[in-house]
Amino acid sequence: MTDCSTCVVRNRAICASLDAAELAALGKMGRKQKVRHGQTLLWEGDGAPVVANVLSGVLKLVVSTADGREQIVGIVFPSDFIGRPFGKESPYSVTAMTDAEVCIFNRNSFDDFAGKHPDLQQKLLRRTLDELDRARHWMMLLGRKSASEKVASFLLEMSERLSGQGCEAGALNNGFELPFGRQQIADILGLTIETTSRQFTRMREDGLVDLPSRREVVINDRAAMMAMAG
Amino acid sequence: MTDCSTCVVRNRAICASLDAAELAALGKMGRKQKVRHGQTLLWEGDGAPVVANVLSGVLKLVVSTADGREQIVGIVFPSDFIGRPFGKESPYSVTAMTDAEVCIFNRNSFDDFAGKHPDLQQKLLRRTLDELDRARHWMMLLGRKSASEKVASFLLEMSERLSGQGCEAGALNNGFELPFGRQQIADILGLTIETTSRQFTRMREDGLVDLPSRREVVINDRAAMMAMAG
DNA sequence: CGCCACTTTGAGACGTATCAAGGGGGGTGG
Protein backbone atom coordinates (compact mmCIF):
# COMPACT_ATOMS: atom_id res chain seq x y z
CA MET A 1 0.00 0.00 0.00
CA THR A 2 1.16 3.44 -0.90
CA ASP A 3 0.23 6.78 0.56
CA CYS A 4 -0.83 8.73 -2.51
CA SER A 5 -1.89 11.86 -0.65
CA THR A 6 1.73 12.94 -0.30
CA CYS A 7 2.77 11.83 -3.77
CA VAL A 8 5.09 14.20 -5.63
CA VAL A 9 2.99 13.98 -8.77
CA ARG A 10 -0.35 13.98 -6.94
CA ASN A 11 -1.64 16.98 -8.85
CA ARG A 12 -0.13 16.30 -12.24
CA ALA A 13 -0.59 12.57 -12.84
CA ILE A 14 -3.88 11.03 -13.87
CA CYS A 15 -4.58 10.41 -10.18
CA ALA A 16 -5.40 14.12 -9.87
CA SER A 17 -8.96 13.27 -10.89
CA LEU A 18 -9.55 11.18 -7.76
CA ASP A 19 -10.84 12.23 -4.33
CA ALA A 20 -9.28 11.08 -1.08
CA ALA A 21 -11.28 7.85 -0.76
CA GLU A 22 -10.67 6.82 -4.35
CA LEU A 23 -7.03 7.65 -3.97
CA ALA A 24 -6.79 5.39 -0.96
CA ALA A 25 -8.36 2.54 -2.94
CA LEU A 26 -5.93 3.05 -5.79
CA GLY A 27 -3.06 3.32 -3.35
CA LYS A 28 -3.87 -0.16 -2.06
CA MET A 29 -3.27 -1.56 -5.54
CA GLY A 30 -0.07 0.25 -6.27
CA ARG A 31 3.46 0.18 -5.01
CA LYS A 32 6.49 2.36 -5.46
CA GLN A 33 9.41 0.86 -7.26
CA LYS A 34 12.88 2.12 -8.00
CA VAL A 35 14.29 1.55 -11.47
CA ARG A 36 17.99 1.80 -12.11
CA HIS A 37 19.52 3.65 -15.02
CA GLY A 38 19.52 1.25 -17.96
CA GLN A 39 17.07 -1.19 -16.41
CA THR A 40 14.16 -2.33 -18.57
CA LEU A 41 10.71 -2.32 -17.02
CA LEU A 42 8.73 -3.77 -19.94
CA TRP A 43 9.92 -5.76 -22.95
CA GLU A 44 8.60 -5.31 -26.46
CA GLY A 45 6.34 -8.21 -27.38
CA ASP A 46 6.08 -9.62 -23.88
CA GLY A 47 2.87 -9.78 -21.98
CA ALA A 48 2.63 -6.47 -20.21
CA PRO A 49 1.23 -7.21 -16.78
CA VAL A 50 1.76 -3.73 -15.35
CA VAL A 51 1.09 -0.06 -15.86
CA ALA A 52 2.69 2.75 -13.92
CA ASN A 53 3.02 6.44 -13.20
CA VAL A 54 6.46 8.02 -13.28
CA LEU A 55 7.42 9.75 -10.05
CA SER A 56 10.94 10.77 -10.95
CA GLY A 57 13.48 10.18 -13.67
CA VAL A 58 13.18 9.77 -17.42
CA LEU A 59 12.35 6.60 -19.36
CA LYS A 60 12.34 5.75 -23.05
CA LEU A 61 9.93 3.71 -25.17
CA VAL A 62 11.86 1.69 -27.75
CA VAL A 63 10.91 -0.34 -30.82
CA SER A 64 13.59 -2.60 -32.30
CA THR A 65 14.08 -4.55 -35.51
CA ALA A 66 15.23 -8.15 -35.59
CA ASP A 67 18.73 -7.02 -36.57
CA GLY A 68 19.14 -4.66 -33.67
CA ARG A 69 18.28 -1.23 -35.01
CA GLU A 70 16.49 0.86 -32.40
CA GLN A 71 14.02 3.69 -32.65
CA ILE A 72 12.95 5.59 -29.57
CA VAL A 73 9.22 6.21 -30.01
CA GLY A 74 8.51 8.07 -26.81
CA ILE A 75 10.10 9.72 -23.81
CA VAL A 76 8.42 9.62 -20.46
CA PHE A 77 8.82 12.23 -17.73
CA PRO A 78 7.56 12.50 -14.14
CA SER A 79 3.75 12.42 -13.89
CA ASP A 80 3.52 10.66 -17.25
CA PHE A 81 1.82 7.31 -17.59
CA ILE A 82 3.53 4.09 -18.70
CA GLY A 83 2.08 0.92 -20.13
CA ARG A 84 -0.70 -0.35 -22.29
CA PRO A 85 -4.11 -0.51 -20.61
CA PHE A 86 -6.57 -2.87 -22.31
CA GLY A 87 -3.78 -4.52 -24.28
CA LYS A 88 -2.39 -8.00 -24.26
CA GLU A 89 1.24 -7.31 -24.94
CA SER A 90 3.55 -4.36 -24.76
CA PRO A 91 4.16 -2.84 -28.20
CA TYR A 92 7.54 -1.45 -27.10
CA SER A 93 10.20 -1.75 -24.44
CA VAL A 94 10.34 0.68 -21.55
CA THR A 95 13.84 1.39 -20.24
CA ALA A 96 15.08 3.90 -17.69
CA MET A 97 17.43 6.56 -19.08
CA THR A 98 18.20 7.79 -15.58
CA ASP A 99 17.62 6.32 -12.16
CA ALA A 100 13.89 6.56 -11.74
CA GLU A 101 11.01 5.86 -9.44
CA VAL A 102 7.63 4.65 -10.63
CA CYS A 103 4.29 3.87 -9.04
CA ILE A 104 3.34 0.51 -10.43
CA PHE A 105 -0.02 -1.28 -10.81
CA ASN A 106 -1.21 -4.65 -11.96
CA ARG A 107 -2.70 -4.00 -15.37
CA ASN A 108 -5.89 -5.99 -14.89
CA SER A 109 -6.62 -4.37 -11.55
CA PHE A 110 -5.93 -0.98 -13.04
CA ASP A 111 -8.19 -1.67 -16.03
CA ASP A 112 -10.99 -2.61 -13.64
CA PHE A 113 -10.42 0.42 -11.50
CA ALA A 114 -10.35 2.68 -14.53
CA GLY A 115 -13.62 1.20 -15.76
CA LYS A 116 -15.27 2.30 -12.54
CA HIS A 117 -13.76 5.77 -12.52
CA PRO A 118 -14.72 7.72 -15.62
CA ASP A 119 -12.83 10.82 -14.55
CA LEU A 120 -9.62 8.86 -14.37
CA GLN A 121 -10.37 7.33 -17.72
CA GLN A 122 -10.97 10.73 -19.21
CA LYS A 123 -7.65 11.98 -17.89
CA LEU A 124 -6.04 8.94 -19.46
CA LEU A 125 -7.83 9.64 -22.73
CA ARG A 126 -6.63 13.24 -22.79
CA ARG A 127 -3.08 12.13 -22.10
CA THR A 128 -3.24 9.49 -24.80
CA LEU A 129 -4.59 12.00 -27.31
CA ASP A 130 -1.73 14.35 -26.47
CA GLU A 131 0.78 11.53 -26.88
CA LEU A 132 -0.75 10.65 -30.21
CA ASP A 133 -0.40 14.24 -31.41
CA ARG A 134 3.20 14.26 -30.33
CA ALA A 135 3.89 10.93 -32.01
CA ARG A 136 2.36 12.14 -35.26
CA HIS A 137 4.43 15.28 -35.30
CA TRP A 138 7.45 13.12 -34.68
CA MET A 139 6.48 11.08 -37.73
CA MET A 140 6.79 14.20 -39.86
CA LEU A 141 10.21 14.82 -38.38
CA LEU A 142 11.36 11.25 -39.02
CA GLY A 143 9.95 11.01 -42.52
CA ARG A 144 10.62 14.39 -44.02
CA LYS A 145 13.20 16.43 -42.14
CA SER A 146 16.93 16.69 -42.74
CA ALA A 147 19.49 16.02 -40.02
CA SER A 148 19.90 19.70 -39.14
CA GLU A 149 16.14 20.21 -39.00
CA LYS A 150 15.80 17.16 -36.79
CA VAL A 151 18.36 18.33 -34.27
CA ALA A 152 16.93 21.85 -34.16
CA SER A 153 13.40 20.52 -33.64
CA PHE A 154 14.66 18.20 -30.95
CA LEU A 155 16.41 20.94 -29.00
CA LEU A 156 13.37 23.17 -29.15
CA GLU A 157 11.03 20.46 -27.94
CA MET A 158 13.40 19.45 -25.18
CA SER A 159 13.78 23.02 -23.99
CA GLU A 160 10.00 23.13 -23.67
CA ARG A 161 9.42 19.78 -22.03
CA LEU A 162 12.32 20.10 -19.63
CA SER A 163 11.46 23.61 -18.52
CA GLY A 164 7.88 22.56 -17.81
CA GLN A 165 8.97 20.47 -14.88
CA GLY A 166 11.05 20.91 -11.78
CA CYS A 167 13.24 23.76 -12.94
CA GLU A 168 13.23 27.36 -11.83
CA ALA A 169 10.61 28.19 -14.43
CA GLY A 170 10.81 30.96 -16.96
CA ALA A 171 14.07 32.83 -17.32
CA LEU A 172 16.41 29.87 -17.69
CA ASN A 173 14.40 28.41 -20.56
CA ASN A 174 17.30 28.68 -22.97
CA GLY A 175 19.74 26.60 -20.99
CA PHE A 176 19.00 23.04 -19.95
CA GLU A 177 20.58 19.69 -19.31
CA LEU A 178 19.64 16.81 -21.57
CA PRO A 179 18.92 13.54 -19.82
CA PHE A 180 20.46 11.60 -22.72
CA GLY A 181 23.72 11.00 -24.48
CA ARG A 182 24.39 11.39 -28.18
CA GLN A 183 23.51 7.82 -29.10
CA GLN A 184 20.09 8.17 -27.55
CA ILE A 185 19.47 11.46 -29.28
CA ALA A 186 20.37 9.66 -32.50
CA ASP A 187 17.85 6.92 -31.64
CA ILE A 188 15.19 9.55 -31.09
CA LEU A 189 15.89 11.34 -34.36
CA GLY A 190 16.44 8.34 -36.61
CA LEU A 191 20.07 9.29 -37.24
CA THR A 192 23.47 7.80 -36.46
CA ILE A 193 25.53 9.04 -33.56
CA GLU A 194 28.11 10.49 -35.95
CA THR A 195 25.62 12.56 -37.89
CA THR A 196 24.06 13.79 -34.66
CA SER A 197 27.42 14.78 -33.28
CA ARG A 198 28.35 16.64 -36.45
CA GLN A 199 25.11 18.62 -36.30
CA PHE A 200 25.80 19.66 -32.72
CA THR A 201 29.28 20.75 -33.66
CA ARG A 202 28.07 22.79 -36.59
CA MET A 203 25.40 24.51 -34.51
CA ARG A 204 28.04 25.42 -31.97
CA GLU A 205 30.38 26.72 -34.66
CA ASP A 206 27.56 28.80 -36.11
CA GLY A 207 26.89 30.31 -32.70
CA LEU A 208 23.34 28.97 -32.50
CA VAL A 209 24.06 27.18 -29.25
CA ASP A 210 26.63 26.85 -26.51
CA LEU A 211 27.56 23.41 -25.28
CA PRO A 212 29.16 23.93 -21.87
CA SER A 213 29.36 20.19 -21.31
CA ARG A 214 28.32 17.02 -23.10
CA ARG A 215 24.78 17.18 -21.81
CA GLU A 216 24.23 20.88 -21.36
CA VAL A 217 22.74 23.03 -24.05
CA VAL A 218 22.18 26.78 -24.20
CA ILE A 219 20.13 28.11 -27.08
CA ASN A 220 21.57 31.46 -28.11
CA ASP A 221 19.33 32.31 -31.04
CA ARG A 222 15.90 30.85 -30.62
CA ALA A 223 14.51 32.49 -33.75
CA ALA A 224 17.26 31.06 -35.94
CA MET A 225 16.75 27.70 -34.29
CA MET A 226 13.06 27.76 -35.12
CA ALA A 227 13.84 28.70 -38.70
CA MET A 228 16.25 25.79 -38.90
CA ALA A 229 13.67 23.41 -37.42
CA GLY A 230 11.52 23.83 -40.52
CA MET B 1 -31.03 14.46 -37.18
CA THR B 2 -29.66 11.17 -38.29
CA ASP B 3 -31.04 7.68 -37.85
CA CYS B 4 -28.14 5.86 -36.30
CA SER B 5 -29.97 2.57 -35.83
CA THR B 6 -29.52 1.72 -39.49
CA CYS B 7 -25.97 3.07 -39.73
CA VAL B 8 -23.56 0.95 -41.74
CA VAL B 9 -20.93 1.18 -39.03
CA ARG B 10 -23.39 0.90 -36.14
CA ASN B 11 -21.60 -2.10 -34.66
CA ARG B 12 -18.02 -1.16 -35.41
CA ALA B 13 -17.76 2.55 -34.62
CA ILE B 14 -17.53 3.93 -31.10
CA CYS B 15 -21.32 4.30 -31.15
CA ALA B 16 -21.54 0.54 -30.61
CA SER B 17 -21.33 1.20 -26.87
CA LEU B 18 -24.64 3.09 -26.84
CA ASP B 19 -28.16 1.80 -26.32
CA ALA B 20 -31.13 2.86 -28.45
CA ALA B 21 -32.01 5.94 -26.38
CA GLU B 22 -28.45 7.19 -26.19
CA LEU B 23 -28.04 6.59 -29.87
CA ALA B 24 -31.09 8.70 -30.59
CA ALA B 25 -29.64 11.53 -28.49
CA LEU B 26 -26.35 11.35 -30.32
CA GLY B 27 -28.14 11.15 -33.63
CA LYS B 28 -29.77 14.49 -32.90
CA MET B 29 -26.35 16.09 -32.70
CA GLY B 30 -24.88 14.53 -35.80
CA ARG B 31 -25.42 14.77 -39.50
CA LYS B 32 -24.22 12.82 -42.48
CA GLN B 33 -21.96 14.60 -44.91
CA LYS B 34 -20.45 13.60 -48.20
CA VAL B 35 -16.80 14.44 -48.81
CA ARG B 36 -15.40 14.50 -52.32
CA HIS B 37 -12.13 12.89 -53.31
CA GLY B 38 -9.44 15.45 -52.60
CA GLN B 39 -11.60 17.62 -50.37
CA THR B 40 -10.16 18.68 -47.01
CA LEU B 41 -12.38 18.35 -43.96
CA LEU B 42 -10.02 19.81 -41.34
CA TRP B 43 -6.98 22.04 -41.79
CA GLU B 44 -3.77 21.70 -39.79
CA GLY B 45 -3.52 24.48 -37.22
CA ASP B 46 -7.09 25.67 -37.62
CA GLY B 47 -9.60 25.54 -34.86
CA ALA B 48 -11.16 22.10 -35.15
CA PRO B 49 -14.84 22.57 -34.51
CA VAL B 50 -15.90 19.08 -35.50
CA VAL B 51 -15.29 15.40 -34.95
CA ALA B 52 -16.70 12.59 -37.07
CA ASN B 53 -17.09 8.91 -37.75
CA VAL B 54 -16.20 7.57 -41.16
CA LEU B 55 -19.06 5.74 -42.87
CA SER B 56 -17.40 5.01 -46.19
CA GLY B 57 -14.25 5.92 -48.06
CA VAL B 58 -10.67 6.51 -46.98
CA LEU B 59 -9.16 9.70 -45.60
CA LYS B 60 -5.62 10.73 -44.77
CA LEU B 61 -4.18 12.73 -41.87
CA VAL B 62 -1.41 15.00 -43.10
CA VAL B 63 1.25 17.11 -41.42
CA SER B 64 3.10 19.64 -43.60
CA THR B 65 6.19 21.80 -43.29
CA ALA B 66 6.26 25.48 -44.20
CA ASP B 67 8.00 24.67 -47.49
CA GLY B 68 5.40 22.17 -48.63
CA ARG B 69 6.79 18.77 -47.73
CA GLU B 70 4.03 16.41 -46.63
CA GLN B 71 3.96 13.45 -44.32
CA ILE B 72 0.87 11.29 -44.01
CA VAL B 73 0.58 10.44 -40.31
CA GLY B 74 -2.56 8.36 -40.38
CA ILE B 75 -5.05 6.66 -42.64
CA VAL B 76 -8.68 6.48 -41.69
CA PHE B 77 -11.11 3.76 -42.79
CA PRO B 78 -14.86 3.23 -42.32
CA SER B 79 -15.88 3.04 -38.65
CA ASP B 80 -12.74 4.95 -37.62
CA PHE B 81 -12.97 8.18 -35.71
CA ILE B 82 -11.75 11.56 -36.95
CA GLY B 83 -10.87 14.70 -35.09
CA ARG B 84 -9.39 15.88 -31.86
CA PRO B 85 -11.73 15.74 -28.87
CA PHE B 86 -10.73 18.01 -25.98
CA GLY B 87 -8.35 19.96 -28.19
CA LYS B 88 -8.29 23.53 -29.32
CA GLU B 89 -6.86 23.11 -32.78
CA SER B 90 -6.39 20.32 -35.25
CA PRO B 91 -2.81 19.02 -35.23
CA TYR B 92 -3.11 17.82 -38.84
CA SER B 93 -5.19 18.15 -41.96
CA VAL B 94 -7.82 15.57 -42.85
CA THR B 95 -8.36 15.04 -46.57
CA ALA B 96 -10.43 12.50 -48.45
CA MET B 97 -8.41 10.08 -50.61
CA THR B 98 -11.59 8.72 -52.16
CA ASP B 99 -15.15 9.96 -52.22
CA ALA B 100 -16.29 9.45 -48.67
CA GLU B 101 -19.17 9.84 -46.28
CA VAL B 102 -18.80 10.87 -42.67
CA CYS B 103 -21.07 11.34 -39.69
CA ILE B 104 -20.12 14.70 -38.28
CA PHE B 105 -20.54 16.28 -34.82
CA ASN B 106 -19.87 19.62 -33.25
CA ARG B 107 -16.80 19.04 -31.12
CA ASN B 108 -18.03 20.79 -28.00
CA SER B 109 -21.34 18.96 -28.05
CA PHE B 110 -19.51 15.71 -28.61
CA ASP B 111 -17.10 16.40 -25.76
CA ASP B 112 -20.05 17.04 -23.45
CA PHE B 113 -21.84 13.93 -24.62
CA ALA B 114 -18.71 11.86 -24.18
CA GLY B 115 -18.25 13.17 -20.65
CA LYS B 116 -21.68 11.80 -19.76
CA HIS B 117 -21.16 8.43 -21.43
CA PRO B 118 -18.19 6.60 -19.96
CA ASP B 119 -18.67 3.58 -22.20
CA LEU B 120 -18.31 5.70 -25.28
CA GLN B 121 -15.30 7.37 -23.76
CA GLN B 122 -13.74 4.01 -23.06
CA LYS B 123 -14.27 2.93 -26.65
CA LEU B 124 -12.62 6.13 -27.74
CA LEU B 125 -9.74 5.48 -25.35
CA ARG B 126 -9.20 1.99 -26.72
CA ARG B 127 -9.22 3.28 -30.26
CA THR B 128 -6.80 6.05 -29.40
CA LEU B 129 -4.44 3.59 -27.70
CA ASP B 130 -4.52 1.39 -30.80
CA GLU B 131 -3.80 4.40 -33.02
CA LEU B 132 -0.92 5.35 -30.79
CA ASP B 133 0.58 1.87 -31.08
CA ARG B 134 0.26 2.04 -34.84
CA ALA B 135 1.80 5.50 -34.97
CA ARG B 136 4.74 4.36 -32.89
CA HIS B 137 5.42 1.39 -35.08
CA TRP B 138 5.29 3.72 -38.03
CA MET B 139 7.92 5.86 -36.32
CA MET B 140 10.28 2.89 -36.37
CA LEU B 141 9.58 2.43 -40.05
CA LEU B 142 10.19 6.09 -40.83
CA GLY B 143 13.30 6.43 -38.73
CA ARG B 144 15.13 3.20 -39.27
CA LYS B 145 13.98 1.24 -42.29
CA SER B 146 15.32 1.28 -45.85
CA ALA B 147 13.14 1.98 -48.86
CA SER B 148 12.61 -1.70 -49.65
CA GLU B 149 11.76 -2.48 -46.03
CA LYS B 150 9.33 0.39 -45.98
CA VAL B 151 7.46 -0.75 -49.07
CA ALA B 152 7.32 -4.35 -47.89
CA SER B 153 6.01 -3.29 -44.47
CA PHE B 154 3.46 -1.07 -46.13
CA LEU B 155 2.10 -3.77 -48.39
CA LEU B 156 1.79 -6.21 -45.52
CA GLU B 157 -0.05 -3.72 -43.34
CA MET B 158 -2.36 -2.72 -46.15
CA SER B 159 -3.18 -6.32 -46.96
CA GLU B 160 -4.26 -6.71 -43.35
CA ARG B 161 -6.20 -3.50 -42.93
CA LEU B 162 -7.95 -3.76 -46.28
CA SER B 163 -8.95 -7.38 -45.89
CA GLY B 164 -10.41 -6.63 -42.47
CA GLN B 165 -13.25 -4.68 -44.01
CA GLY B 166 -15.79 -5.15 -46.72
CA CYS B 167 -14.11 -7.85 -48.73
CA GLU B 168 -14.94 -11.52 -49.06
CA ALA B 169 -12.84 -12.31 -46.00
CA GLY B 170 -10.08 -14.87 -45.87
CA ALA B 171 -9.00 -16.45 -49.14
CA LEU B 172 -8.37 -13.33 -51.19
CA ASN B 173 -6.03 -11.82 -48.58
CA ASN B 174 -3.09 -11.75 -50.95
CA GLY B 175 -4.68 -9.64 -53.63
CA PHE B 176 -6.09 -6.21 -52.91
CA GLU B 177 -6.61 -2.79 -54.37
CA LEU B 178 -4.82 0.14 -52.83
CA PRO B 179 -6.90 3.25 -52.29
CA PHE B 180 -3.90 5.45 -53.11
CA GLY B 181 -1.53 6.36 -55.89
CA ARG B 182 2.25 6.23 -55.81
CA GLN B 183 2.70 9.77 -54.57
CA GLN B 184 0.52 9.11 -51.57
CA ILE B 185 2.33 5.89 -50.79
CA ALA B 186 5.52 7.94 -50.90
CA ASP B 187 3.98 10.44 -48.47
CA ILE B 188 3.08 7.60 -46.12
CA LEU B 189 6.56 6.05 -46.23
CA GLY B 190 8.64 9.21 -46.13
CA LEU B 191 10.05 8.55 -49.61
CA THR B 192 9.87 10.24 -52.99
CA ILE B 193 7.53 8.96 -55.66
CA GLU B 194 10.49 7.85 -57.79
CA THR B 195 12.04 5.74 -55.07
CA THR B 196 8.66 4.22 -54.28
CA SER B 197 8.06 3.37 -57.91
CA ARG B 198 11.49 1.78 -58.27
CA GLN B 199 10.83 -0.44 -55.25
CA PHE B 200 7.53 -1.62 -56.71
CA THR B 201 9.26 -2.40 -59.99
CA ARG B 202 12.03 -4.35 -58.31
CA MET B 203 9.59 -6.37 -56.23
CA ARG B 204 7.70 -7.25 -59.38
CA GLU B 205 10.90 -8.22 -61.20
CA ASP B 206 11.88 -10.40 -58.25
CA GLY B 207 8.53 -12.16 -58.38
CA LEU B 208 7.51 -11.08 -54.90
CA VAL B 209 4.34 -9.42 -56.15
CA ASP B 210 2.17 -9.09 -59.22
CA LEU B 211 0.90 -5.66 -60.20
CA PRO B 212 -2.09 -6.26 -62.49
CA SER B 213 -2.84 -2.53 -62.57
CA ARG B 214 -1.55 0.64 -60.99
CA ARG B 215 -3.51 0.15 -57.83
CA GLU B 216 -3.79 -3.61 -57.61
CA VAL B 217 -1.30 -5.70 -55.72
CA VAL B 218 -1.00 -9.46 -55.35
CA ILE B 219 1.48 -10.76 -52.82
CA ASN B 220 3.04 -13.93 -54.20
CA ASP B 221 5.50 -14.76 -51.48
CA ARG B 222 4.29 -13.58 -48.13
CA ALA B 223 7.18 -15.12 -46.23
CA ALA B 224 9.78 -13.38 -48.37
CA MET B 225 7.83 -10.17 -48.02
CA MET B 226 7.90 -10.44 -44.24
CA ALA B 227 11.62 -11.11 -44.33
CA MET B 228 12.09 -8.03 -46.48
CA ALA B 229 9.95 -5.93 -44.12
CA GLY B 230 12.59 -6.32 -41.38
C1' DC C 1 -8.09 9.11 -81.25
C1' DG C 2 -5.72 12.09 -78.49
C1' DC C 3 -5.18 14.41 -74.22
C1' DC C 4 -3.95 14.43 -69.44
C1' DA C 5 -2.45 12.88 -65.14
C1' DC C 6 0.15 9.54 -63.23
C1' DT C 7 3.96 6.40 -63.39
C1' DT C 8 8.25 4.59 -64.81
C1' DT C 9 12.99 4.96 -66.09
C1' DG C 10 17.51 7.15 -66.36
C1' DA C 11 21.69 9.92 -65.03
C1' DG C 12 23.82 12.51 -61.73
C1' DA C 13 24.17 15.17 -57.21
C1' DC C 14 23.71 15.21 -52.45
C1' DG C 15 23.27 13.77 -47.72
C1' DT C 16 23.72 10.44 -44.44
C1' DA C 17 25.69 5.90 -43.12
C1' DT C 18 29.69 3.37 -42.49
C1' DC C 19 34.29 2.37 -41.20
C1' DA C 20 38.24 3.90 -38.76
C1' DA C 21 41.00 6.76 -35.71
C1' DG C 22 41.70 10.14 -32.45
C1' DG C 23 40.30 13.10 -28.42
C1' DG C 24 38.25 14.42 -24.02
C1' DG C 25 36.03 14.07 -19.22
C1' DG C 26 34.71 11.80 -15.20
C1' DG C 27 35.38 8.32 -12.01
C1' DT C 28 38.38 4.92 -9.66
C1' DG C 29 42.33 3.29 -7.55
C1' DG C 30 46.78 4.09 -6.19
Add this chain to the structure above:
DNA sequence: CCACCCCCCTTGATACGTCTCAAAGTGGCG
Protein backbone atom coordinates in the same frame (compact mmCIF):
# COMPACT_ATOMS: atom_id res chain seq x y z
C1' DC D 1 45.63 14.44 -5.18
C1' DC D 2 47.16 12.71 -9.24
C1' DA D 3 47.22 9.38 -12.89
C1' DC D 4 45.19 6.21 -15.45
C1' DC D 5 41.53 4.05 -17.77
C1' DC D 6 37.30 3.53 -19.90
C1' DC D 7 33.47 5.12 -22.20
C1' DC D 8 31.52 8.45 -24.85
C1' DC D 9 32.05 11.78 -28.15
C1' DT D 10 34.24 13.96 -32.09
C1' DT D 11 36.46 14.08 -36.46
C1' DG D 12 37.87 12.30 -40.98
C1' DA D 13 37.58 9.64 -45.44
C1' DT D 14 34.81 6.98 -48.22
C1' DA D 15 30.69 4.31 -49.76
C1' DC D 16 26.03 3.85 -50.47
C1' DG D 17 21.22 5.00 -50.91
C1' DT D 18 17.90 8.15 -51.77
C1' DC D 19 16.70 12.57 -53.84
C1' DT D 20 16.63 15.60 -57.72
C1' DC D 21 16.06 16.82 -62.31
C1' DA D 22 14.69 15.34 -66.78
C1' DA D 23 12.25 12.74 -70.18
C1' DA D 24 9.72 8.96 -71.96
C1' DG D 25 6.00 5.65 -71.23
C1' DT D 26 1.16 4.04 -69.85
C1' DG D 27 -3.67 3.90 -68.96
C1' DG D 28 -8.12 6.03 -68.45
C1' DC D 29 -11.48 9.10 -70.27
C1' DG D 30 -13.69 12.41 -73.04
